[in-house]
Amino acid sequence: MNSQQWLSYYQNNRNHRPEPKWNLPSSLDDRTQHFLAHSLSHFQLGETGEGKFLLAQARAQAPDDVAYHEALRLFIAEEQEHARLLERLVLRFGGKTIQRHWTHSLFRLVRHALGFKFEIQLLVIAELVGTAYYRLLQARTRDPVLEEACALILKDEAQHVDFHADWFGDFQSRLLPLERAGWGGRFQILFGVARKVAWVDHKAGLVIAGANRRQFFQEARRECIRFLQRLQRNANQPAADEVIAQTAAS
């Protein structure tokens, strides 16, 4: 993984971020706005968080990869920016942000319990499911501000998934084929569970936006495949530290 390249990406991505035109009126009826606000408030909670645990774990795992730590910090800052955009959307649709929800509590509990790799794995799964959600809202809801905010978030999320795919690619390049297969199987099972939980939680919002279960599952599945393909490409390349070691030895 080229940590320095990712750090540059995140540093540049902080600049020239267009702001949605929050004052544009919405043509959505009150009922639609109500359900969307409720659903968006759950995603808003998911995008908050300071990432202290994650950063501490990353530093403990790879103390020398300072560029990665910094890139990870900027990645967390982008998620906080998404939380800000989502909060404005929730308020636009007459809703309130929330401080806790069982899906969020469960997610936090599980990811903190099982260490850094597991936490990143769950973050990726949340990004894949979130991407499907934002994409369907963007495509199905006739609200210009919601579309703008979703477009901004989706642009970042695509890079977040690639960022984690690069990190996991490095990790997997050190695994035996059977170990890789085991990891991939577990990942896909977790993804399947998360996709179902997300559907239960966001069904009302997605349905009122004009999407259905099949479309949501398909979108999420497409994202999962894209992630696994990128990860596999990276896993088949030698890890960055091995390249450095080989170069130094020759």
Ligand SMILES: [Fe+2]
């Ligand atoms: Fe996000």
Ligand SMILES: [Fe+2]
């Ligand atoms: Fe993200």
